Structure formats: structure tokens, C-alpha cells
Amino acid sequence: MKIAIGWYCCCLVMLVFLSKELLAEGSNRGADRDEIVAALQRIQPPTFRDASYSILDYEGCAAGNSANCAPAFARAVDHAAEQGGGRVVVPPGTFFVKGPIHLQSNVNLVLEEHAKIVFSADPADYLPVVLTRFEGVEIWNYSPLIYARQSTNVAVTGRGTIDGQGSKGFQKFRRKQRRDQNLVRDMGNQTIPLQQRVFGHGHYLRPSMIQFFNCSNVLVEGVTILDSTFWVIHPVYSRNVIVRGVTVDSVFINSDGTDPDSCRDVLIENNTYNTGDDCISIKSGRDADGWRVGIPSENIIVRN
Numbered sequence: 001m002k003i004a005i006g007w008y009c010c011c012l013v014m015l016v017f018l019s020k021e022l023l024a025e026g027s028n029r030g031a032d033r034d035e036i037v038a039a040l041q042r043i044q045p046p047t048f049r050d051a052s053y054s055i056l057d058y059e060g061c062a063a064g065n066s067a068n069c070a071p072a073f074a075r076a077v078d079h080a081a082e083q084g085g086g087r088v089v090v091p092p093g094t095f096f097v098k099g100p101i102h103l104q105s106n107v108n109l110v111l112e113e114h115a116k117i118v119f120s121a122d123p124a125d126y127l128p129v130v131l132t133r134f135e136g137v138e139i140w141n142y143s144p145l146i147y148a149r150q151s152t153n154v155a156v157t158g159r160g161t162i163d164g165q166g167s168k169g170f171q172k173f174r175r176k177q178r179r180d181q182n183l184v185r186d187m188g189n190q191t192i193p194l195q196q197r198v199f200g201h202g203h204y205l206r207p208s209m210i211q212f213f214n215c216s217n218v219l220v221e222g223v224t225i226l227d228s229t230f231w232v233i234h235p236v237y238s239r240n241v242i243v244r245g246v247t248v249d250s251v252f253i254n255s256d257g258t259d260p261d262s263c264r265d266v267l268i269e270n271n272t273y274n275t276g277d278d279c280i281s282i283k284s285g286r287d288a289d290g291w292r293v294g295i296p297s298e299n300i301i302v303r304n
Helices: 002-042 069-084 170-174 178-190 286-295
Strands: 051-053 086-090 095-096 108-112 115-119 132-133 139-141 146-148 152-158 161-163 210-213 216-221 225-227 233-236 239-244 247-250 264-269 273-277 298-303
Touching: 002 298, 051 069, 069 108, 108 115, 115 146, 132 146, 132 210, 132 233, 139 178, 139 286, 170 178, 170 239, 178 286
Parallel strands: 051 086, 086 108, 095 115, 108 152, 115 161, 146 210, 152 216, 161 225, 210 233, 216 239, 225 247, 239 264, 247 273, 264 298
Antiparallel strands: 132 139
């Protein structure tokens, strides 16, 4: 009888313990679910002024030939920003761009269906250097092909295509990057001042394809992205970011699809990835430089 009572008491204690554990686990799941719901309520697409600026309205840009449309893109973005924002429209056709496209606040770069941007394969076209993050370490390097810094309400949308030609112009960079790659890591670990971390000409660190650096209210939606130089969509220190309905077809080495880096409130959904590396990778800097900056990635939602 004593044995039976002891066994019963032991089972009762175990049952109570397990019940508390299950209740705690259920409570945690409920809290996580509440956080996701709250994050989704905060993550909203940017809105833009109802105005359009076609790149064809700016001198020197034409579809279907080798004319460099980079100046037209720059003027269209400047004009839109000066007027309070709107859509910089790329109409149907193929447009060659010899250099980066730098976006500004309240500008939505819209690629209409059958529109295609083909970026130059010459790395020198992506100078002068800009502030960026290479594999988790802050440096000055070649500009990403599409870049925005400290901007609010900024987007790349539409049904068109963006071709980075990364495997053409930056192929030799992949073979020669090791020395610079190690130097970047050493600089980060030794906390070398940022103004001394200057790469670009004479170095072999590839830029990201699309980067939003310290931006808020960011949208990338609908576009097809081909042959990236490096990481494809790379928001850094950015908040309220949506990457939705994008097709990435880029098998060049290290062409991660979407890499939110020290970002908050990010929604990645309904995308298709065929990449030469990770489809999605969540990052928060690297080694000592990541600790120095001290910005985690949080509230990142990936679905569908």
C-alpha cells in the first residue's frame, strides 16, 4: 500500500510539473503570436505623392541602344524629390545604366511591365565610394547598384526586370577578394576608425545589388532581379521594410536573395528565389564591429 501511495504521489507531482511546463509553453507561444500580430500592424507600405516622372522626359535616355541613362535617372530622382516625391517611371524597353541609381526620400522607382534596366559591367562606374556594410562590417566601398541612405518612404516596384550583370563585370573580384575580405574583418575587430576603412578602386569587394542604408518605410515589390553582383536585396539599419512578390534569379556566387541586416519590423513574403547562396539570411553585423554598432535584427517575418 505504501508503495502504491508513493507511486501515486510521484505521478501526481510529475503531472503537475508537466502541466505547468505546458501552460508556460502555451503562454510563450501566445506571447510570440501577439508580437507577430503587433509587428504586422506596424509594418505598412510607404505611400507616395501622385506624380510621375518618366526617364524618357530627361535628355540623353532612350530605349534599346547603348545610350547611358544614368544621368536621366539621377535627374528624374532629383526632380521628383524636389517636388515632394512621386514615381520615377521606367517605361517598356531596355535601358542601359552606366553607374548606380541613388534614390531619395519619397521616391518610388517603378519599372513597368516589359521594362528592363541593364547595369554596366564596369566596376569603375560604381565610384565614388559610399558608406556601406560588407559582410557585417562598416566600410566605404563601391556603391550598390540601387542605393538609398538615410531616406524615408523609398521603393523599387513594378513588373519589370533589373539585370546587374554581376557575373560579367565582377567575376574577377570573386577570385581576388580574399585579401580585402580578411582586411575588412581585421579592421572591424581592431576597431579601426571608419574614415580609414576606404576600399573601392584597387580593391576587390563586390557591392550589394540593392541596398537601403539607415532608411525607413521601404518597399521592394513585384520586380524580377537577374545576375546580382553580390547580396541581392540588402537593407541595413532600416525599419518598416517590405520585400514582396519579388523574383530573384541570380546564381553568381554569394548572391543571397534577401539579407535584412540590423533591421527592425521586416516582412518578406511571396518571393521566388533561385540564388547562388542563401535565399534569406538574417544578419546583425559581424564580430567586434557588430558589437560596436550594437543594433540587432528584430521582428523579422518570413512567410509564403
